[in-house]
Amino acid sequence: MNDIIIWRLIGATLLIGIVSSISQIRSDIARINVNLNRIAKQVGVPDTVTDELKSLLLEGEKIKAIKKYRIATGAGLLEAKEYVDSLSERE
Structure with missing residues (x-):
């Protein structure tokens, strides 16, 4: 019984970590896109x-x-x- 609870906690922790990482990556990509668009406008693309x-x-x-x-x-x-x-x- 205790093993099941421990594994569920480990799984939940891993899931939260993965979701957090994905969220961070998405915000990084959005920031990079903004910078890329600014550069493209300056270059005249x-x-x-x-x-x-x-x-x-x-x-x-x-x-x-x-x-x-x-x-x-x-x-x-x-x-x-x-x-x-x-x-x-x-x-």
Whole structure:
């Protein structure tokens, strides 16, 4: 009985550690993407994804724009929706 409790505690601890590591990695990737986008703007790399998203928004295809952004960036659903919403507010 005590062995089961110990193994469950070990498993829970490992799970919490893994989730924490994944969360840290995601925030690191987000920070790196922000820096990369700034560098790309300074160098003058055209942002074709944003142009395509704006085109989809003008056609009323918001869901397709969100999906395209997720595929292009690997972003989560909420992050993609917020980005597409911010694009539509700028228009």
